[in-house]
Every structure is written in structure tokens, then in C-alpha cells.
């Protein structure tokens with residue numbers, strides 16, 4: 001699920017970044033593993049005994065593991081971008097895309113049918129070349145650090161499903177993209193940007209119905225833990241907020257991963273809050289309520305839509321830059337590489353090369369927007385659970401501590417890495433904030449939740 005989001009982000013438009021739903025922990029890692037016993041919704045019954053952590057603390061061994069794991073993930077991110085750039089470069093300069101375009105032309109004169117041949121060939125080639133990297137990154141590394149519970153068969157099946165999704169969505173976007181470029185050689189960058197707005201909104205809307213069920217099972221939390229849902233209702237009622245219980249779902253993440261998370265996805269009628277069964281199993285009810293408070297914050301503060309608007313604005317500037325770069329590159333190298341112009345399908349790897357480079361440089365801006373809303377959601381969780389949970393500060397701090405230990409979050413990330421890659425504030429900062437934000441003890445008003453008002 002995230003694989004296709006990330007791929008589309010890098011390849012089709014920068015803004016598809018926002019399809020990655022705002023989660024509770026770090027960006028959800030979907031491609032993972034089986035044989036993990038089904039988590040039962042038996043949360044630890046006893047409250048945590050030691051005082052709540054006021055910072056993120058790990059045993060020396062865990063700390064070393066978390067640092068090693070995080071560093072591998074950072075390296076894999078940069079290596080992944082470099083690999084994608086290299087693949088697009090070779091497909092462009094090596095004449096592979098020109099060959100694919102020639103085959104497509106031989107089979108049909110119609111643009112749409114040419115896309116039907118060219119795009120699947122192109123996407124399957126890229127994915128096959130990237131396969132060893134994906135396997136190492138998503139399977140080997142996750143297993144080595146004990147974060148995965150997914151078997152090889154299940155992982156391979158997910159890889160195949162992602163590829164099918166990519167081919168379907170990608171072919172459609174290639175068709176639209178080149179139809180626009182051919183019709184408007186000077187302003188395609190703007191029209192294509194405008195066209196991505198309804199396309200992305202539509203993809204965000206159908207994602208919970210079409211994409212997510214391909215990888216996981218979703219059941220109403222109401223069915224497995226009505227008591228918890230009753231508490232959630234109470235928490236929301238206090239803030240005059242409402243999310244129908246049918247929109248609060250449990251996901252069987254334990255079939256593939258040992259990590260914890262929760263997230264919101266969808267848009268309008270498809271908008272919902274999802275909590276992983278791994279989270280329900282590891283956290284106490286109070287801690288789970290804080291997690292759900294965070295997700296309901298995303299939900300009621302309309303973060304998905306707001307992030308989408310901001311990311312679209314960021315991407316407009318980058319797409320305009322991409323237009324200029326692509327034009328110059330084709331003018332300079334077009335003859336030598338057999339590309340006949342921007343409207344030629346053979347220019348696709350060059351387009352992706354430029355877009356991947358630009359989306360890489362857009363990453364700090366997109367992540368800064370995300371970290372801002374994630375911080376808001378952390379604050380919202382404390383406000384909405386105040387008076388519902390005996391000690392929301394302790395519960396949130398504990399929830400982050402457990403999340404960090406379980407997901408091997410970096411205890412001390414480099415500020416540059418945070419600036420470039422982090423969609424959420426570092427876990428240590430989140431714990432410190434959780435323990436320090438309590439306007440109710442200082443007689444100050446809360447920012448987002450106003451229990452007294454109708």
C-alpha cells in the first residue's frame with residue numbers, strides 16, 4: 001500500500017506524497033511478514049508501575065539496535081532515490097524507452113493503445129530491476145531486526161499486488177499526462193498539476209475500499225472491544241465531536257509486522273480511523289485512548305485535506321521547475337537519444353528522472369508540513385482525553401515509549417535527517433512534550449478542545 005504511494009510520489013507527481021495517511025508513529029511500513037499468532041485484544045490490564053518516562057529511554061542493547069536499524073533505514077532511503085535515478089537514466093540514455101515506444105507504435109497508431117503497451121512494459125521493467133533492493137529493504141532488513149512476522153509467500157504476494165496496482169494506476173496517469181502534454185506543449189505543467197487534484201482526491205477516496213483491503217483485514221473495533229469504543233465515544237462526546245463507531249476499525253497488522261501504529265485514511269464518506277491490532281495488544285486502554293485521541297485529532301481537524309492543499313501548493317512550484325528542466329534536457333539531448341519531444345512516450349524516463357530529483361528536494365517541505373500536523377494531533381490527544389483518562393500525560397508518554405521500543409525508533413536522530421526525512425517529530429521530543437503540556441493545571445484554556453461549549 002505504502003509502496004505504491006511512495007512509488008507514485010516519486011514517479012508520477014510529487015503531491016501523491018499526501019496519499020500516505022497521517023499515522024500515529026513513523027510512516028507505516030506495510031510490506032512486512034506471517035505465522036505471528038493473531039493478536040488478541042487483551043491489553044495489559046495493570047497500569048505501568050514505574051513513573052512515566054520524561055524522555056525516550058532504552059536499555060543499552062535496545063539503543064544499539066534502534067540506532068543500527070534507523071541508520072540502515074536512512075541509508076536505504078537515500079540509496080533508493082539514487083537507484084531510481086540511475087534506472088531512469090539508463091532507460092532514457094540506453095534507448096530502452098525508445099525501443100518500448102517503437103514496439104507500441106508498431107502495434108497501434110492510437111495514443112491510448114500505445115500507452116497500454118508502453119506503460120506496463122515500462123513499469124514492470126523498473127519494478128523487476130528494483131526487486132532485489134525492495135526484497136532487501138522490506139524483507140531481509142525487517143526480519144533481521146525482528147520487526148516482521150510475514151512469510152516469504154505473503155511478502156511476494158504483496159509485492160505482486162503492488163505491481164498490479166502500479167501498472168493500472170500508472171498506465172492511466174501516463175495516458176492522461178501525455179494527452180495533456182500533446183494538447184498544450186507550453187502549459188502542460190499547469191494543466192497536469194490541475195488534473196492531479198481530482199485524480200488524487202479520487203485515489204484518496206477509494207484507497208480504503210480498494211487498496212487497503214488487498215493487504216489487510218479490517219473489522220469494526222466495536223465488534224472486538226465494545227468497552228474501548230464506549231470510552232472513545234465518551235471522549236469524543238466531551239469535545240462535541242462525532243465519529244460513527246463504524247468508522248473506527250481494527251487492522252490485522254500482526255499477520256505481517258510486530259511494529260505498532262494507527263492511522264487515518266480516506267476522504268469524506270470513506271474517512272476512517274484505523275488502529276493496528278499490534279497496538280491494541282501492547283498498550284493499556286488508557287494509552288490506546290491517547291493513540292485514538294491523536295487519530296481523531298487528524299480526523300476532526302481535517303488534516304488529510306489540509307495537508308493535501310499544502311502539498312499541492314508545494315508541488316506546483318516544483319512541477320513548474322520540472323517543466324523547464326525537461327524542456328532543456330530534451331532540447332539538448334533529444335537528437336542523440338531518439339526522443340522526439342515532450343509529447344513522445346519515450347521521454348517518460350526523463351520525466352521521472354526530473355520528478356524524482358524534484359520530489360527528493362521537496363521532501364523537507366512536505367515533511368515539515370506533516371510534522372506540524374502530527375504535533376497538533378499529539379496535543380489534541382492530550383486535550384481530548386483530559387478528564388477521561390486519569391493521567392493523559394503519563395499515558396501519552398508511555399504510549400510513545402512503547403512505540404519507540406517496539407518500532408526501534410531512533411533515540412537520537414541527526415537534525416539533518418529529521419529535517420529531510422521525518423514525517424513525525426522524533427519520539428524523544430514527543431515524550432517531552434507529552435509530559436510538559438497540561439494547560440489545565442495552569443488555568444490556561446485548551447487550544448483545540450472546548451468541553452464547555454455546545
Ligand SMILES: [Zn+2]
Pocket residue numbers: 022023024025294295298374377
Ligand atoms: Zn498522526
